[in-house]
Amino acid sequence: MSNSPFLIAGELTSTGHRLIQRVYYEDTDFSGLVYHARYLHFLERGRTDYLRCLGVGQRELLNADEEGLVFVVHRMEIDFKGPARMDDVLTIHTVTDKAGGAKMVLSQEIRCDGALLISAKVIVAVINAKGRPRRLPEELAHQLLAASAGQAG
16 A cells, blocks of 8 residues: 555545545534534645645745745635534535635635535735745646646646
8 A cells, every 4th residue: 555645635626626534523522513623624634635636745835945935824714504523524625716926715615415514715825934925836826726627637
């Protein structure tokens, strides 16, 4: 069996990236429902593994040149539609709405058995290693947009 990170990083689909995650006891609160802040973890995994499936390593971006390139969440809007429970199998879907300049805009959903639980819009700032805004390389912006249009690869 291969140790490739792509075996556990979800998959690119015709409409973006899909990651499957199970809800564990550590994700829940005393009521047995997923604690609201834990959804941020699931969303982060979706965004990170989306990049991995595109062959983009964040560590490599930081060290790609002397300026470095880093993604940071600038703004996030989340709508909580329904709860997830322990042992649920969640699907995290991530799609790029915009990519260019010094930001990306991503839409994310978390579903369970097809039911929408969470919808989120995430504005990601692109900065250099010193924390200053930096332009997203055009090739990477194109790659992100193409993946969400089903043209990756």
